[in-house]
Amino acid sequence: MNEKTEELRDIFTSVTDGEDTVTESQEDTRGSLEKDERTVDERLGTLIHQMRERYGFETPLSDDELRTVAKRYYDRESDATIAEELGVPESTIFEARRALHLVDEGDADEVDLVAIREREEDDATIATEYDVDPETIRRYRLVAAAKEESRAANDRYRDEFDSLLADADLASRMATDVREDGLEDATEGMETDVSF
Incomplete structure (x- = not known):
């Protein structure tokens, strides 16, 4: 060890309270598009509750039913289809979407x-x-x-719905694409004309 290296080692040892090495445990985590630990349903519930408090809108639909309306809207289902599923008039679904800024x-x-x-x-x-x-x-x-x-409201509620429901769909599609691309890459160049 040369003199400079030894000097740096001494500084390091004094700074780290005499420890010769410093390591931090690492945890393998899986990537995710969603940073929040709560489920999409919990986050939707919070968002709907905030909107109810801020705008004071009236609807015969419960928060669970409003979550269903939002999810089905992002699934591109018609008001008529959602209304049939929830057993309410179509106009109720439109009013709920309007109250949630989903127009x-x-x-x-x-x-x-x-x-x-x-x-x-x-x-x-x-x-x-x-x-x-x-x-x-x-x-x-x-x-x-x-x-x-x-x-x-600077489209903040609409952006949050987009983040929750459009990203969930995006994550699902991306995971499918990754699996398909991985298989395609793994089999690229292989002979597939095999007779048994």
């Missing part, structure tokens, strides 16, 4: 929601102009209000 372009048929939201005329007058029934205009206004409410 999208499909709910408004490419209509200028801002223009409709800002109009002061009644639904019947606007419906005549757009050649639709007043109930459709009412729905558009509700979608516009939900989008505005979501925007006012």
Whole structure:
């Protein structure tokens, strides 16, 4: 050992209270897209509870049923299908989605929601102009209000739903892709024309 190395060793030993080596135990952990230890259902429940407290929305659906609505929405199921599963009217599902900020372009048929939201005329007058029934205009206004409410919260609730439900789907798809890619790589170049 040269003089510099010995000097560094002495400094190291004095700093580490006389220990000759320093090691930290390591634990093998599996990777995950989800950093939170709670389950998706628990996190959804917390999110829905926060939204109920903040917005005070009324719905005949329980928190469990609202979780189902959110999950099925991300599974791209229609309001009619979700309503049938939960045994409630389709309008109840729409109202629940609206309250949870889970509305999208499909709910408004490419209509200028801002223009409709800002109009002061009644639904019947606007419906005549757009050649639709007043109930459709009412729905558009509700979608516009939900989008505005979501925007006012910086889309944080919608982003959290995306994180929980879209990432869960992404993780599942990625795991499948990895398994398929791994098998493909392992069998690449192998002769497969074998007769028994």
